[in-house]
Amino acid sequence: MSQSKHSNNKPLKDQKNKLNTYAHFSGxxxxxxxxxxxxxxxxxxxxHNYPNEYNLYTIILSLTSVIISIVFVIRRIIAGSKEK
Structure with a gap:
């Protein structure tokens, strides 16, 4: 009977690990x-407040925020891989 308990816990544990990984990357x-x-x-x-011909604030801040978010993601992935 003890073998059936251990074999039943492993799929449940694997499912929880997959769910945790999914939640982590979704976050x-x-x-x-x-x-x-x-x-x-x-x-x-x-x-809108300081009009200019090429919408420079939007372009600059959009690109800067994309770069910041990529750096953030890379750091989180590296930190996650060091934990495991």
Whole structure:
């Protein structure tokens, strides 16, 4: 009987690990989306308040926020791989 308990726990543990991994990477994606969204929004608001010909604030802050979010993701992945 003890063997059936151990064999039943392993699939459940694997399923929990997969769910935790999915939740971890989903959280990273949401944070990346938030960083890019906030940076772009600030750029749009600055272009609205200080108009210019090429919407430079939006372009600069959007690109900067994309770079920041990529660096953030890379750091989180590296930190996660060091934990395991």
């Amino acid at each position: 990273i994606a949401i944070q990346m989306f938030a960083i890019i969204g906030i940076g772009s929004y600030i750029g749009v608001r600055l272009d």
